[in-house]
Amino acid sequence: RCYVHVATGNYNSKTAQVYTDLGLFTCRDDISDDVVDLFAYLTGRSLKRDYRKLLVAPGTMRAGFLSMIEREAQHAREGRTGRIIAKMNALEDTETINALYKASQAGVQIDLIVRGFCCLRPGIPGLSDNIRVRTILGRLLEHSRIYCFRNGGDEEYYLGSADWMSRNLDWRVETLVPIENETVHRQVLEEIMVHSLQDEAQSWDLDLAGVYHRVSEDPAAFSAHNYFMTNPSLSGRGSALQRT
Numbered sequence: 001r002c003y004v005h006v007a008t009g010n011y012n013s014k015t016a017q018v019y020t021d022l023g024l025f026t027c028r029d030d031i032s033d034d035v036v037d038l039f040a041y042l043t044g045r046s047l048k049r050d051y052r053k054l055l056v057a058p059g060t061m062r063a064g065f066l067s068m069i070e071r072e073a074q075h076a077r078e079g080r081t082g083r084i085i086a087k088m089n090a091l092e093d094t095e096t097i098n099a100l101y102k103a104s105q106a107g108v109q110i111d112l113i114v115r116g117f118c119c120l121r122p123g124i125p126g127l128s129d130n131i132r133v134r135t136i137l138g139r140l141l142e143h144s145r146i147y148c149f150r151n152g153g154d155e156e157y158y159l160g161s162a163d164w165m166s167r168n169l170d171w172r173v174e175t176l177v178p179i180e181n182e183t184v185h186r187q188v189l190e191e192i193m194v195h196s197l198q199d200e201a202q203s204w205d206l207d208l209a210g211v212y213h214r215v216s217e218d219p220a221a222f223s224a225h226n227y228f229m230t231n232p233s234l235s236g237r238g239s240a241l242q243r244t
Contacts, residue, residue, distance in 0.1 A: 002032035006054075006177040008144040008159055019143040020228075022159050022188070024177050031177060042173065055176040057162055062095070062169040068149045068156065069099040073106035075152050082108030083150035085193050088163040089143065090116040096164045104130040113196050114206075115142040123208040135212065138202035138225045146189060147176070157189050192228075199224035 007023030009015065026032070034054040040046035055061040069084065076082030082103065091097065091112065097120045104110055110131040112118070122131040136142050147158040160176030162168040179189060200221035204212040215221075 001027045002029075002036065003027045004032045004035045006031070006035070006160060006175055008146075008161060015141075015143075018139075019141050022144045022146070022192075024159065024179065035175075038175065053178055055158065055160070055162075057169050057172065057174040061162060061174060061176060065096060065147070065164070065169075066099050068147075068151075069096070069103050071151065072108045072149055073103040075150070076103070076107035080152050081150060082106065083148075084108060084110045085113075085146075085148040085197075086111075086164070087113040087142070087144060087146040087193065087196065088115070089145070090114065090163045090165055091118045091120055092163075092165045093169055094119075094166075096169075100131060101127055104128045111197055113142070113193075118206060121208050121210060122206055128208075133206035134197070134215075135204050135206070136196060136199055136202055136224065137204065138223065140225050144192075145176075146193065148189065148193060155185065157185060159189075195222075195224045195227050198222055201226075 003025065004027075005023055005025045007021060009019055009021030009023075030052040031054065034051040037046060037048050037051065038054065038056060041048055049056075049059050051060060055064045072082040072084055084100075084103065091114050100110060100120060105127065108130060112120070112122075112131065112133045113136065114133055115135055118133055118135075120128070120131065120133065122128050122133045145160055145163060149156045157179040158176040159179060160174065162172075162174035162176055168174050179185065200216035200218070201223035202225065203215040205215055206212055
C-alpha cells in the first residue's frame with residue numbers, strides 16, 4: 001500500500017516544539033495517487049497537472065480557491081448561508097482579496113485568522129462589512145493553514161502548506177488536501193476553528209483603518225492555546241461554519 005503525509009509544516013524538531021501544525025497521514029488511493037503524480041511531474045517523468053483530490057500550486061489551487069469563494073457568494077445570493085473561515089500565515093494575493101470582497105458584498109460571513117500581515121481591510125461599509133480579521137499571538141506560533149467552506153451545508157475543509165499569497169499560489173509548489181472524514185471535522189478542524197474564534201486572551205482584531213486592537217486585557221479571558229494544551233482529546237462541540 002502507498003502511505004502519504006500531507007501537512008502544514010515541515011519535519012523540523014526545533015520548530016515542532018513551538019509551531020502549531022496539522023497533518024494528514026493516509027493510505028487512501030485517490031490521495032496517494034495524486035501525490036505520486038505530483039512527484040512524477042516534479043521530476044519530469046510526467047506532464048500530468050490535473051489531480052483527483054489535491055489542490056496543487058502552481059496549477060489548480062488558485063482556480064480552486066476562487067471557485068469555492070464564488071460558490072459561497074452564489075449561495076448567499078440565492079438566499080442560503082454563505083460562510084468562509086480561513087486560517088493562514090499571511091494574506092496578500094490581490095485576486096483572492098477581491099474575490100473575498102465580492103463575497104462579502106453578496107452576504108457571505110467571512111472570518112480570517114491571519115497570523116502575519118494582511119492586505120485586506122475588513123469592515124469597510126459596502127465592501128467588506130461581513131469580513132472579520134483576527135491574529136492570535138500567544139505562547140505558540142500559529143502556523144497551520146486551514147480553509148473551510150460551508151457549501152450549502154455540505155461543508156468542505158482543506159489543510160496544507162499554502163497561504164493566500166501570490167508566491168504560494170503562483171511561484172511555489174504547494175499542496176492542499178481535503179479532509180473528508182466527519183470525525184476529524186468534529187474533533188479537530190471544527191474544534192480548532194471554534195476555539196480560535198472564541199479566544200480573547202491572546203487575540204487582536206483588525207479594524208478598517210488597518211490597526212489591530214487587543215480583544216481583552218482580562219488575565220482570566222479564554223485562551224485557545226491553554227485550552228488545546230489541556231484538552232488532548234478534542235470533543236467537537238459544534239461547527240464553526242454554522243456560526244456568524
